[in-house]
Amino acid sequence: MTGLLAALGVFSVLPVPASARTPGPGVLRWLPVVGVVLGALAFVPALAVWRGAEQGAPLLAAALVVGALALLTRGLHLDGAADLADGLGSGRPAEQALAIMRRPDVGAFGVAALVCGLLVQGGALAAVLGESSPGAGLVVVLLATTTGRVAVLHAAARPPAAGSSLGVLVAGAGSPGVRWTATVLLVVAAAGLRLLAGGSAADAGWAVAAVLLALAAAAALTAHAARRLGGVNGDVFGAVVETGTTVALVVLAAGTTWT
Template sequence: MSAVPRQEAGSGGLLAALGVFSVLPVPARARIPGPGVLGWLPVVGLVLGALACLPALLVWRGGGQGAPLLAAALVVTALALLTRGLHLDATADLADGLGSGRPAEQALAIMRRPEVGAFAVAALVCTLLIQVTALAAVLGDAGVPEGLLAVVLATVTGRTAVLHAASRPAAPGSSLGVLVAGSGSPVLRWAATAVLLAAAVGAKLAVGGSLPAALWWAAAVVVGLAAAAVLARHAARRLGGVNGDVFGALVETGTTVALVVLAAAVTWT
């Protein structure tokens, strides 16, 4: 998740966020990010999560019909394509940097290298494997509306985690300024979290789920954000702050953990 240099005429709206954080076509002028653009990440997660579900509908019809494992693999693949692999690349870089055990300056230098190390490979394999299998468990037990909402819930959770990390100082050498500006206010991040929690409970109830099942969906948000917060704290302590790679890894961490909790809900409710 590479940092973007400051430009004066940038926009902080949804189009700018889609232009920076996805492959979706937007006007060239809108691709220049301005202050506040990071605040639109949860909405970007909603859009991308919904679009990523479309290929799954070719092989999965919900209610036990179709191939949920293949559908889950298609969703995860679509998310990677829709984001240019941005967050997966960041996850790999952060894994190599933190896994090296080197001091902050050297760890950051490792993260900037184009080579992929053993820690990066392990992080990517584990992340993708867990995402696909956890989502397959959810889709195998869900109808189409519930499955689509579960994907969106996970993708929005991962991106809401970035809002919480945006309040941390930038790591040395990071040029996060234009992305973070106007996006790190407590009101914004806690309002986004409250809306997400309410939407999680409401969405599960709307598709016929029980109140205990709806609370599991809320737990998916809470645990996903908590896991990302732990990673953000550790990365900031080791690197002297956060950068684009940390943000990208938080997206994948929050999404993955939320999917695991949703899969656990299938087992225990």
């Protein structure tokens, strides 16, 4: 529980005891559990304006979920995605790109990444909620928030970039046993929960596809960032969370069209 509380203290605004706020080795391995907690909490506001397919306002509900996730994480991952977009978009060598990412301001690439990412997340989730029951909607949000964070476990296997202070967070989290166990559990949960929420076998297949394609997209981003920056850092992790979440929602939205 100490590791989970530390992860909640580092990666969310949820109150935890002061003694648990210092991250220790392996705290990153709790990030998928944090994703489950945050997804469940972010889904609650949606129920004020949406009660299932054709019952309420799915677009507003999706906007509330996306906004709640940003608030619950202090915008931590969004900030990382914006910084990485500015750094990679600059086309500069690794050292200069990292310096750009450390600046407090957000450039044009960062703004574009934030706006496009949030619009796609909200639009994709709205499409899913427009065809879902409350239970299925909750499953979709949980899968998206958890997948983005399981992707970070795979990114943690990369060496840190110059000047990164990820040593304590990454220790023990990037081991093959941790990341592949989390991946297998996520894939099984994607299919099982979708079926339990009243979905068909095709819906379960789309859920599994959403997880796998999101992890693949996040892995491609990680590889590109590590090649350009000489390793990974907190901004890369933030961008990986947002990329995994977004791709998972887009694939799940596609499933509502083709099933």
